[in-house]
Each structure stands twice: as structure tokens, then as C-alpha cells.
Amino acid sequence: MKKLALHWKILLGMLFGVIVGVIMANIDGGKEIVQDWIKPFGKIFINSLKLIAIPLILAALITGVADLKDISKLSKMGGRTIVTYIITTVIAVSIGLVLVNIINPGKSITESTRTEMVKNYGDNTTKYKAEAKNQKQTGPLQALVDLVPQNIFKSATSNRNMLQIIFFAVFFGIGLILIPEEKGKIVKEFFSGFNEVILKMVDLIMLAAPYGVFALLAALVVESPSLDLFKALGWYALTVVLGLMIMIVFYNMLVFVFTKRKPSFFMKAMSPAQLLAFSTSSSAATLPVTMERVTEHIGVEEEVASFVLPIGATINMDGTSLYQAVAAVFIAQAFGMDLTFGTQLGIIATATMASIGSAAVPGAGMVMLVGVLGYAGIPEAGLALIFAVDRPLDMCRTVVNVTGDAAVSMLVAKSVDKLGEPNVKNWDDNYEEGN
Ligand code: ASP
DSSP, X not given: OOSSOHHHHHHHHHHHHHHHHHHHHTSTTHHHXXXXXXXXXXXXXXXXXXXXXHHHHHXXXXXXXXXXXXXHHHHHHHHHHHHHHHHHHHHHHHHHHHHHHHHOGGGGSOHHHHHHHHHXXXXXXXXXXXXXHHHHSSOTTHHHHHHSOSOXXXXXXXXXXXXXXXXXXXXXXXXXXXXXXXXXXXXXXXXXXXXXXXXHHHHHHHHTHHHHHHHHHHHHHHHOOOXXXXXXXXXXXHHXXXXXXXXXXXXXXXXXXXHOOOHHHHHHHHHHHHXXXXXXXXXXXXXXXXXXXXXXXXXXXXXXXXXXXXXXXXXXXXXXXXXXXXXXXXXXXXXXXXXXXXXXXXXXXXXHHHHHHSOSSTTHHHHHHHHHHHHHTOOXXXXXXXXXXXXXXXXXXXXXHHHHHHHHHXXXXXXXXXXXXXXXXXXXXXXXXXX
């Protein structure tokens, strides 16, 4: 396996995972064997990635902001980042809406399938509805209040609080810029060294990536629901996947037009992060690898990547917003509702907000979908309809979320003249043992 490029190793791991999963699902007691003896390794792999997410954001952002040396550069970059993120999200939702209105996947769901699914999956969706309800019981400015933590150590205890960590890190970085250089030097050097260590840890974890994704996919296959359901939801799933594919093409065009980097270059550089996003369904878990690919392989300078990517992982979810738009209209169609043009425009706004609010963890998009449904007056019971295929779609939309962040980081880097030469020479060397 030594000479093979990393993305091939990961792909092979995924393939073996699926094969082993299918075989074990058909053997008596096979499911339990996978759950007891293979799944834990997948969990260990994801945990080790999540383990470094918060230290990485902290160190990378503090170093990144401090490197900017003046506040006006920070606000310029911040403004461009947020605006580009919002534009790509609105485009994603719009693509989703156009497709779902053309394909009309909900119309192919018969009334009996609908009733059966609501009956079978109704219970499973209670958890999502309860979680969404918790989030709804707050005022309109709660998101802003939540941004500012009372205690940074408490925030650092959960990966869900990434925005609070980002807030602290940017604030700390600003403080660092404003104090005399000789006093800040030691702090800056400390965080910069810390950052290097974390990136080296990413390299080490990635050595285990092929085995980690093997375990994750084998467990996913033995635990997945029956194929019949997938068939009933085929058109819906296809609509989402088609939309997501269009988004990938769109990013490649953006990257090419603004940075002149070819699609083959961009996709090759990003493939390990994309495969990981697919296997883990979590932008947060993938963040360390996205960061490493974008800086070390694409050439985005660290001060841009360490600012744009952690923010993107938390607020920019184009795949999620596209999926929420398609899912909302699909459910409405399945329940025989006709949504007016005005309501659909409202879906653009709510899905954009909902994707910003979605945590970068598996299934988060579905929780926030409850809000979109509520806005458009679509029955929440409809969540049960899409539940069966949510995980595979979550895997696909996470790939788009991660790719979108990377593309935007390149555009922002280009606009502030921080897109360096790509490191194509030793494309995979970083991951070889002893390096
Ligand atoms: N799993 C997605 C992510 O981490 C969020 C979602 O759509 O559920 O990016």
C-alpha cells in the first residue's frame, strides 16, 4: 500500500468496508461482530479527528489573526468571507428549489407508502423535533448572545461550541495585534509552534484514515435500513445528489475563473478531505484535514485558511442548505401541498439561516430542517419520510459543505493576494511514515 496515493488508499478502505459490511449483514450474528469488533475503530478514528478540532481552531486562528498585523486587513477579509459564504449558500438553495420543482420527486410517493413511513419512522424523528424545539424556544437575538461565551474553558468542552471558540480566538488575536510587538512575540511564537504540532498530528491520524473509513463504512452498511425504502425515495435522493453534483461543478468553475487553478488540480488536492467528509458525515471532524490540504497542497496562506475554514466549517453549509430546500418541498409534495412562489422564496431565506445554524456534525441538517418546515407550514411528520435515506445524503452533503469552504478560502486568498504556489511536487509525501 506504500506507493498508492492517499485518496486511493482511502477509497480502497471504503470499498472493503462496504464489501465486509454486505457480507456480514448476510451472516448470522455478523452485524453484532461488526458492531463489537470493527465499529469501535471507526469511532476511535473520528474521535481522534474531533479531538484536535478545538485546539486547531484556537491555535490556527490566533496565529492567523495575529499575522495579519492590522485590524483593517482582518475586517476586509472577514467581510469578503461572510459575503461569499452567504452568496454560495443562496445559490445552493436556489439550485435545490429549481431541481425539486422540475423533478417533482414527492409526487411519486403513493399515499400508502407515506402512511407506512410516517408510522414506521415517526418515533425516530421525535428526537430531532425535540432538539429543534429547544432551539426554537429562544428570542431572535439568541444566536448573537450564544456567540459570546461566559467561560472559554466551558466552551472548549464541546465541539458544538465552535463559534464561541472562533469568537475567543479572533478576539485574542486582535488583542495580540494591539499590544507592543516585543511583548506579543512570545505568545505568537507559542501558538505558531502549537499550530505546527497539531498539523503534524493530522498527518499522523491520516496514516490511519484507510482503516478508519473501512470500519466506519462496514458499520454503516450493517446498520442501514432495507433497500426497499431506498427505492421509494429514489427520486428524492436523486434530486439532492444531482443538486450536490451541480454545486461541485459550480465550485470548480468559481475556482477556475477566479484563481485559474484547474478542476483536476482542485479535486485532486481536496480528495482526501472529501472522502473523509463522506465517511464521517462531519465537517468539524474533517476540518483538520481540510486545513492541511488547503494550506500545504493548494497554497492558500495559513493566515487566510486558518480564518476562513473554521468559520466555513461552522456557518457555510451549501450542501445542507440545498438538501433542506429539496427536502422541504419534497415533503410538501408528498403531502399534496402546493407551495406558492412567495413561500418558496421564504424557503431560500430560512434554509440559508438554518444551514448557518446547523452544527457541523452528522444529522444536524435534519434538526434544522424542522425550522424550515415550520416556516412553510409543512407537516413535521414528513421528517419520517426522508429519515431512511438521510445518512447517505448527509454523507454527500458534507462533501459539498467541505468543498465549498475550500473553494471560498481560495477566492478570499486570491482577493487579498495570499494564494501561493501549490505544492504538487510531493503530493502525498506528508503522509508517508518517517516524514
Ligand atoms: N453533516 C453535515 C456537516 O457536518 C451537516 C448536516 O447537513 O447534517 O457538514
